[in-house]
Amino acid sequence: MKIHEYQAKELMREYGIPVPSGILALTADEAYEAAKSIGPCVIKAQIHSGGRGKGGGVKFAKTPEEAREIAEKMIGMNLVTKQTGAEGKIVHKVLVTEATDVKKEYYLSVTVDNANACLVIIGSGEGGTEIEEVSEKHPELIVTEKVSVYQGYHAYNGYEVARRMGIPAELTKDFVKILANMVKMTMDKDCSLIEINPLVETAEGKLLALDAKVNFDDSGLVRHPELEELRDVEEEDPKEYKASLYDLNYISLFGNIGCLVNGAGLAMATMDTINKFGGSPANFLDLGGSTTEDKVAAALEILMTDPHVEVIMINIFGGIVKCDLIASGIVSACSKLGLKVPMIVRLEGTNVDAGKKILAESGLNIIPAKDLADAAHKAVEAAKGGAK
């Protein structure tokens, strides 16, 4: 799960990581009021994406009037950054934050090192720019330090990173503390990433997290109900959001063949096959292992109400998922919404005969397929026929 910069900073403040003061504004007037109390400030668009500065989502305001003017334009704008893709994201709120005199910019993050089953601190004396760029052009400027999830963080980890990043001696103690708190927050909250870019040394000689990005491990959310309220569904694709309410793994794509598959690997392979056969999938949809009739029906509803979907292809190889349950879900969704597009169904695996029987007896106009290739061919064929 991703959260906004202002939320990330709030959490970091709770963990004793120094962040500049800031006020969230939903309107230009609120931005004006915020700027009045803060003074010279920076207005920052709050969307779930990096690279906002280059897209015009970060602007300096000397006066409250200027802040209002900037916020007026920024709120409601479609912000396009390197990370949003061409379609961009609508800005609904801005963070008004105190302007800071910066002496030097650093990069600092804590994330999970999957290969080594530990945490890793990544730091660089080259902050402010995209870290991918730095690591590509100047890998020697990137500092990494592993932290055991077992023993946790030791102060020497921090001193080691500070030394290699070239943190000035007088700031090292504060730096080590910031890192300790980042690691603590990661472990406490199941963060998959805490990134401060830039971490700055101010003109007054203090360390400050000017920007903040925090992502959470979705699987960890079950033990952090307090994080649920940080979720901003406006930032999510509405179909992906609806799918998530039913624990479906769904991702919007650009084609016209709606796919419903059990298992992530098979779902990807189904997309691959459709592509290779000359078609184009409208989505990735993995039902997951613990599916129910309701979830199947909800998944189908997402596909059936998607105007881009001209053909539906269902590909099920039941293991933990039972084919009869899938079939019942199909029947219930079709009787509720009506089957208006060609639907190709391939069933195999646990309780396959019972599943096929339910479909046959339903009287629905379903095109059966004997295997994956057959189903993909029929789906691509139907999609080409402009079958609407």
Add this chain to the structure above:
Amino acid sequence: MSILVDKNTKVIVQGITGGQGRFHTEQMLAYGTNIVAGVTPGKAGQEVCGVPVFDTVKAAKEATGANASILYVPPKFAADSIFEAIDAEIPFVVCITEHIPVLDMAKVKNYMVGKNTVLLGGNCPGIISPGKCKMGIMPGYICKEGHVGVVSRSGTLTYEAINQLSVRGIGQSTAVGIGGDPIKGLSHVDVLKMFNEDPDTYAVVMIGEIGGSGEEEAAEYIKEHMKDKPVVAFIAGQSAPPGKRMGHAGAIISGGKGTAAGKIAALESVGVSVAPTPDLIGEYLVEAIKKAGIYEKCLSK
């Protein structure tokens, strides 16, 4: 022969009294798996499908001499259950549970170093040595006893591959689903090594997907050690957009790394034939074993 599980595998089911645990215990028993005990804390003395239930893994092991365990435990408690199995010195543990927090698995992985337990999963379909033992959730009827090893990160895609082999009369020595999580037990290389050392496995089907570097490491291993055993592969996610997690926590292309194209190139460069679409996995395997002159040997009687 087979790897990891066979007729002598005596299985504990952790979480046997839950819905999934119960259903799959029934399925595994029907397949012929020797399930000797179940574990659910607080439910000792009960029975599920005739299998006695114990409070702890240690108690179950002491009473039955079990040498393997399979977990159907909710994600919040799954890591605890794995720790319990490790501490009870169960040699082989299969974790089916999906959505285990990453940091939990990181702790498990660290704890396992130097211990006597081999872990498969989590978020995996399990393992089957056809005709001998099924520890998992795969439909047993699609499998056939034989000589081709299957190793895969995906569940249902593994069934797809197995099915394609079986309908061509080609049985499997063992099929292993290693799971789609970024931090997990056995890796592709670990399983390839076992297949390579198993004299009864003549060829291997390996199924990978985008994300991570397990397939690239597998290619390295194949290059060094598997000159004599044909390996056929498929990589899922060739059409996946970067930056989007495709269901499995580990299946994501980020920063240009973990792409299907990169993995396919790595495998092809060491002589692995990679099927372009999943429906061709069976055909490609047949072609590879014919080329190696072992087609007849691989046919199940």
